[in-house]
Amino acid sequence: MITYRTQIAIIGSGPSGLLLGQLLNRAGIDNIIIDRVSKSYILSRVRAGVLEGSSVAMLDKAGVGTRIHKDGLLHGGFELAFSGRSERIDMQGLTGQSVMVYGQTEVTSDLMDAREADGALSIYDAEGAQPHDFDGHSPHVTFKKDSVSHRIDCDFIAGCDGYHGPCRKAIPTGALHTFEKHYPFGWLGILAEVPPVSHELIYANHSNGFALCSMRSAKRSRYYIQCTADDRVENWSDQLFWDELRRRLPEHFADAMVIGPSFEKSIALLRSFVAEPMRFGTMFLVGDAAHIVPPTGAKGLNLAVSDVHYLYEALLEHYNGKSPAGIDHYSQKALARVWKAVRFSWWFTTCMHRFPNTDAFDQRIQEAELDYLSKSTAAKTSVAENYVGLPY
Numbered sequence: 001m002i003t004y005r006t007q008i009a010i011i012g013s014g015p016s017g018l019l020l021g022q023l024l025n026r027a028g029i030d031n032i033i034i035d036r037v038s039k040s041y042i043l044s045r046v047r048a049g050v051l052e053g054s055s056v057a058m059l060d061k062a063g064v065g066t067r068i069h070k071d072g073l074l075h076g077g078f079e080l081a082f083s084g085r086s087e088r089i090d091m092q093g094l095t096g097q098s099v100m101v102y103g104q105t106e107v108t109s110d111l112m113d114a115r116e117a118d119g120a121l122s123i124y125d126a127e128g129a130q131p132h133d134f135d136g137h138s139p140h141v142t143f144k145k146d147s148v149s150h151r152i153d154c155d156f157i158a159g160c161d162g163y164h165g166p167c168r169k170a171i172p173t174g175a176l177h178t179f180e181k182h183y184p185f186g187w188l189g190i191l192a193e194v195p196p197v198s199h200e201l202i203y204a205n206h207s208n209g210f211a212l213c214s215m216r217s218a219k220r221s222r223y224y225i226q227c228t229a230d231d232r233v234e235n236w237s238d239q240l241f242w243d244e245l246r247r248r249l250p251e252h253f254a255d256a257m258v259i260g261p262s263f264e265k266s267i268a269l270l271r272s273f274v275a276e277p278m279r280f281g282t283m284f285l286v287g288d289a290a291h292i293v294p295p296t297g298a299k300g301l302n303l304a305v306s307d308v309h310y311l312y313e314a315l316l317e318h319y320n321g322k323s324p325a326g327i328d329h330y331s332q333k334a335l336a337r338v339w340k341a342v343r344f345s346w347w348f349t350t351c352m353h354r355f356p357n358t359d360a361f362d363q364r365i366q367e368a369e370l371d372y373l374s375k376s377t378a379a380k381t382s383v384a385e386n387y388v389g390l391p392y
């Protein structure tokens, strides 16, 4: 057996694990990251793309902000389309803040490069990772690599291992309270090498269902349409997708849309999930390991970053301030912000999508809500301040 000793064993090399690792490196707190898959596999996973200002500030703090500020697209607003028209939510004007469009794969790649430059240890293709004794005195993580057993002894375990990871599952039944909501539809998304139809995101409510026009760069578009929960990618040729997307947009956007072949097409089901508490003994749950939100509010990645903020501050307080207060309050602080983002994501999902039982009355109610929203500064400000992200 190969053995290691570190201060923080981090399971998961997604955005939360890598960001936590990088902040800890800079603070001189030793850590090891392990992941079940390879680096290249992680970098090929197309996921989130909208960063709150606070998330960008955290990446700056981790020393990886250079490329984001150079290549990221700063957005001061977004369009809400409904009833054949569109209204702009001027986030910058209403809140003084904006968001940054920068792909999750780029964030991950920047963090991996920085970690490599620091010479910190990451172990990929680690099989069967398991946290042990996190409610006792010798927390440790075991796994196998190339059929050889490994063991990492540590002070704390950070479960940054996503929804399907082993950390949350290792917590005894009864010690965890979970909350879950499944939405009866999915998003069919494509990536295409075409310029975005608008320089800002367009969220569209249409009687055929929701649509979102997003982007990854000035030349690459990310578009979505609501589909049924049992739909399949094979049912959608590029032409069918473009026709349906354009149908769901106001005419001025549909006419301006540049179409082209897609190079990625996938369906994501929408759900909300929260596990409480986010700390069990010396193990912490971080990011998707503890909560999932539907992508409508663009909060998944941003919540992973705010969890890291609370945990990083708590660990600093433990090691430098010699106080357990931060660690004791990690779960409570993180969950307070998580639930507000879960609420916003649920609200935005509810008022933008067509549900199986949506009838003409419900559709009018949605349109009335969006019309009110577009005309009331108070309502718009509420949406804008949630979208740019609530303070930590």
Ligand SMILES: Cc1cc2nc3c(=O)[nH]c(=O)nc-3n(C[C@H](O)[C@H](O)[C@H](O)COP(=O)(O)OP(=O)(O)OC[C@H]3O[C@@H](n4cnc5c(N)ncnc54)[C@H](O)[C@@H]3O)c2cc1C
Pocket (backbone or CB within 6 Å): 011, 012, 013, 014, 015, 016, 017, 034, 035, 036, 037, 042, 046, 047, 048, 049, 050, 104, 126, 128, 129, 160, 161, 162, 163, 164, 165, 166, 268, 286, 287, 288, 289, 295, 297, 298, 299, 300, 301, 302, 304
């Ligand atoms: C298909 C998809 C589309 C998404 N789109 C959006 C979006 O548009 N906007 C948005 O805001 N959010 C989106 N999200 C959510 C966002 O990507 C996540 O919130 C974010 O990745 C959370 O980061 P994380 O580090 O907590 O978890 P993850 O990114 O899931 O990272 C967890 C890591 O743990 C590793 N791991 C798992 N099991 C083990 C194990 N047994 N041993 C070792 N390592 C393990 C995984 O390989 C992975 O690398 C999307 C998510 C998915 C799945």
